[in-house]
Amino acid sequence: MKTILMIATLMIGLSGLLTAQAKTYKTPSWGHWDSRTITYSYEGHSKCCRASWKTAIKRWNKTKIVHLKLAKAGHKADIALDSAPSLNVSGGKLFTGYTHYSFYHHDTSLSEIVTAESTLNRELLTAYNYTKTQRANVATHEIGHALGLSHSKDKKSVMYAKNRYKSIDHQDKLALAKAYVNQ
Numbered sequence: 001m002k003t004i005l006m007i008a009t010l011m012i013g014l015s016g017l018l019t020a021q022a023k024t025y026k027t028p029s030w031g032h033w034d035s036r037t038i039t040y041s042y043e044g045h046s047k048c049c050r051a052s053w054k055t056a057i058k059r060w061n062k063t064k065i066v067h068l069k070l071a072k073a074g075h076k077a078d079i080a081l082d083s084a085p086s087l088n089v090s091g092g093k094l095f096t097g098y099t100h101y102s103f104y105h106h107d108t109s110l111s112e113i114v115t116a117e118s119t120l121n122r123e124l125l126t127a128y129n130y131t132k133t134q135r136a137n138v139a140t141h142e143i144g145h146a147l148g149l150s151h152s153k154d155k156k157s158v159m160y161a162k163n164r165y166k167s168i169d170h171q172d173k174l175a176l177a178k179a180y181v182n183q
């Protein structure tokens with residue numbers, strides 16, 4: 001079986017003005033870590049973002065599907081949680097958060113994630129008046145990527161590409177369970 005180490009980035013943009021969809025979409029999952037216990041570390045020093053990451057971690061742990069825990073001092077974490085101090089412009093679009101990762105691509109099963117780094121854009125979250133809850137929603141979305149979830153077309157999903165207002169939805173839990181439990 002062919003296994004290739006790949007590197008990718010997913011980003012979250014500002015909330016758009018798309019009309020609501022009545023249809024129910026499933027949150028897609030593309031990968032997973034080899035263990036349900038996954039470590040994280042804080043890379044930035046910003047208080048704003050640390051609180052948002054903490055809320056996001058609590059939310060994912062509450063699903064009881066994965067267990068995110070702080071990496072011990074001197075150990076490299078699986079997921080690095082960071083913040084960027086200034087505006088990020090990629091192809092003319094503004095991103096409030098983004099996640100980079102490397103993973104092994106398998107032809108016949110979900111990819112295996114080996115490193116992830118999620119970043120919140122402090123300046124943009126401030127410039128667009130994101131509340132504490134909305135910042136936590138963006139952080140939850142980015143950790144969702146770091147756990148192996150892709151974008152959902154459902155505006156109720158935390159994995160909606162332009163999510164600002166929603167936390168983890170039923171479909172998001174199902175996608176996580178599919179990636180870690182019911183493979």
Ligand SMILES: [Zn+2]
Nearest residue numbers: 010011012161
């Ligand atoms: Zn995203």
